Every structure is written in C-alpha cells, then in structure tokens.
Amino acid sequence: MKTLKQFSYTHVLVLGLAKSGTAAARLLLDSGVQVRVNDLKADPESSEVRALIEAGAEVITGGHPLSVLDGVDYLIKNPGIPYENPIVSEAVERGMPVVTEVELAGLLHEGPLVAVTGSNGKTTTTTLIHEMIKADEQKVALAGNIGHVSCEVARSTEADETMVTELSSFQLLGTEEFRPDIAVWLNLYEAHLDYHHTLHNYHEAKARITRNQTEADTLVYNADDERIQAFLSQTKAKLVPFSLKEKGKGAWVDDTHLYFEEEAVIELSEIVLVGEQNLQNILAAVACVKVNGIRNQAIIEVLRTFAGVPHRLQFVTKKENRLFYNDSKATNILATSYALKSFQQPVILLAGGLDRGNSFDSLLPYLGGVKAMIVFGETAELLMKTAEDAGIESVGKVDTMEEAVHEAYRQSEAEDVILLSPACASWDQYRTFEERGDMFIEAVHKL
Structure with a gap:
C-alpha cells in the first residue's frame, strides 16, 4: 500500500479515532511520521488501540489535556469535532495546520x-x-x-x-x-x-x-x-x-x-x-x-x-396499496422538500429528530399534499406547530419508529405514500441516519 512520500511534518496529533482517525494514524505511522492519538471515549484495551500502540503510536484516552499538543506540528481531527474544542482552538491559535484526513x-x-x-x-x-x-x-x-x-x-x-x-x-x-x-x-x-x-x-x-x-x-x-x-x-x-x-x-x-x-x-x-x-x-x-x-x-x-441508494427515497414495499419510502438521509428541510415534490398522491409524513435551532417555516410550501404527519424526537413540538400552520388536521406525536409506522399505517388509505423524510439529523435518538432508516424498514416489515 502507498505511503506519503513528500510530507513535511514529523509530529502529528490525530484527534478522534473512529474510522477516519484510525485510517489517518495508520497511514502516518506507515509513512514514518511520529503519531500521537487522543480520543476521549476509546477503550485503551481495545484491539484497535493496541494495534496502533504496537505500530508505534502514543495513544492518550479518557480526556483531552492540552499537553497532547506538546511537540506537535500538525493536527488531523475527526470531521465532527468542532473548532471550539479546546485542543483545536489552541492549535489554531498556535498557527498549526488543522486538517481532516x-x-x-x-x-x-x-x-x-x-x-x-x-x-x-x-x-x-x-x-x-x-x-x-x-x-x-x-x-x-x-x-x-x-x-x-x-x-x-x-x-x-x-x-x-x-x-x-x-x-x-x-x-x-x-x-x-x-x-x-x-x-x-x-x-x-x-x-x-x-x-x-x-x-x-x-x-x-x-x-x-x-x-x-x-x-x-x-x-x-x-x-x-x-x-x-x-x-x-x-x-x-x-x-x-x-x-x-x-x-x-x-x-x-x-x-x-x-x-x-x-x-x-x-x-x-x-x-x-x-x-x-x-x-x-x-x-x-x-x-x-x-x-x-x-x-x-x-x-x-x-x-x-440505477434505482437509488439506501435511505434516499428508497422504495421499501407495498402493503394493501400503501407505498412505503425510506428517506432517512433527508437530514434537513431542503431534502424533505425535494422528497415531497416527488409524489403526486397523498403523503403521510414521518418527520423529526435533532433540534438544530432552526424553524421549519421553509417546509410549509411543500406540505400541501401531506394528509397527516407523525412526529418524533427533539423537534416534535416544532413540527406539530408547522403542521398546524399548514392546515394539516391529523398530527400524531410518538416516541419510537415502530409507533410511527403503525400510526401512519392506521391513518392511511389505499394509494397513500407513507414517507420517512425526517428533515432533521438523527443523533437525538439514533447513532446514524442509516440506523434510523433501518429501524423504519424493520418496522414496516413487521406490519
């Protein structure tokens, strides 16, 4: 496998493991670079961490002390770590390059x-x-x-x-x-x-x-x-x-x-x-x-x-002339608006998730074909207000995806589309949008 041939930095901090951090650390180690890894939650006894240590990395877990920057001239961070993180902000203050893999x-x-x-x-x-x-x-x-x-x-x-x-x-x-x-x-x-x-x-x-x-x-x-x-x-x-x-x-x-x-x-x-x-x-x-x-x-x-990728307007199944679509990758309002525009028949919309502090007013023009809305997660109340503003008379609030699917099916009629298109990220209830979509598919098949 290839290694970095012209890399001018000698001491690199990899902040956050997961898939990207682990891959970056392995590449750098194989390229002869001194690597320090810092991850808050990683298990120091895991096979992943032990393999990095055996390959020559210094691994610090359980906290984010600023001392991890000592002697470092380059920082590779997990993309999800914000720049307000004390280590990242200190690296920026020192004029150190802060990059992703x-x-x-x-x-x-x-x-x-x-x-x-x-x-x-x-x-x-x-x-x-x-x-x-x-x-x-x-x-x-x-x-x-x-x-x-x-x-x-x-x-x-x-x-x-x-x-x-x-x-x-x-x-x-x-x-x-x-x-x-x-x-x-x-x-x-x-x-x-x-x-x-x-x-x-x-x-x-x-x-x-x-x-x-x-x-x-x-x-x-x-x-x-x-x-x-x-x-x-x-x-x-x-x-x-x-x-x-x-x-x-x-x-x-x-x-x-x-x-x-x-x-x-x-x-x-x-x-x-x-x-x-x-x-x-x-x-x-x-x-x-x-x-x-x-x-x-x-x-x-x-x-x-090509019929599409999983979790993006993915057709799941047809039951009693109801069409089920998994659009769990719709993690913002624009994606959900595009999904809603894709259907001419009545839609029962399943939506909700992580509250990012935005309103859902820009979704209103696309709710004309929505006959019912089932909401969940942190944004449930906001979406209920949006449904009310759109004149949607049937709105249900649930706690789980299985409840959402059953309630949507209960309110549906033949030829309706039951659409999971949350308009929100998944992290309030699920690890990923994929997990959320898989839960939807599982609940649909349980019907």
Missing part, C-alpha cells in the same frame, strides 16, 4: 480526483458518477463521506485510476491544499448551523472544494442555484453548468431528453430514478463524466438500471 488523501492519490459536495444529493451523485465510470470499464474507486475513508482508499489506487469522493462541509473545512481535477457542487442551502454557526461560514466551507483549482481543472455547478453562482468569480476552474431551467450549455433537459451541450444523451422516460432532486443529481453526474470522457452507452446503462 481528506487532506492526506489529496496528497496521496496520484490519478484523476473527482470531489462531490452540496447540501443534498451528494451520495446519489457520487454513486452515479462511480457507476458510470465503472460501466465504461475504467478504473475507479469510491471514497469519502459515503462510507469509505478517503485516505485509506487512496492508499491502494493506481496512477490511472479515478477516485470519486463525497465530501461534507465538515471535511472540506479541514483542507489546505486539497485540489480535485473535477469538483461537483450540487446545491447550497441552510444546513449544519449548529456546527458552522453562520450561513456565511457554512458557505465558505463548501466553497473550499474549488478554492485550489486551476485553469486545468473543472467545476461542475448548479446553474439554478443563486448562492453557488455568487462564488463562481472566486474559482479559476473551467465552468461546466447543469440546469433544469437553462438550455444549451452543460447538462440540461427538455420535455423528452437529457442533453450534454447539443448532444441528446438519453430519453427521460428511460431513467429509473424519480423526483426533481434526483434529476438534478443525474444532470450533475452526466456533466462530470462527460467532461471525463465517458461514453454515452455507459451513462445510459446506469440510468436505465
């Missing part, structure tokens, strides 16, 4: 690098790009926030292999020199303000995906998103748009076909994925791979068969 991936990977970000649609778009390149029989690897640690994937990629990586704002904020050959910027919305504190900070973090790009690189961007348009003057990259509204440039659609520039790529009726959000994701993926030289036949093959 994505920075190491950028230093290590030698082949073409595609990076995808946006407030919504990242996983679907990243997966589509990967599948389209693979269908063209090109070497390609999948990495990033999609579940595969980027620096770990980059260790085994070849010089002629494309790495497609999904990046969150948390990961991008921890980049210094990271430079993708093709950056894909899907959309920009109000999200993660509990972490970034201001909309400006969040937008600036996202913009880092193109900050280091040059004239030799490409930025695929959403031409329908005015917030992204405001950042275009800051990039040196070649601009390739995608749009549901504008025609003739980049990737676009009319009533019958999807195009790239002047070339018809596929009839819309042949595309399996449903919904406006997914059509935007498809346009972004097509623009990216066409820039990358992928043949139309590979694109068509994927779009005729």
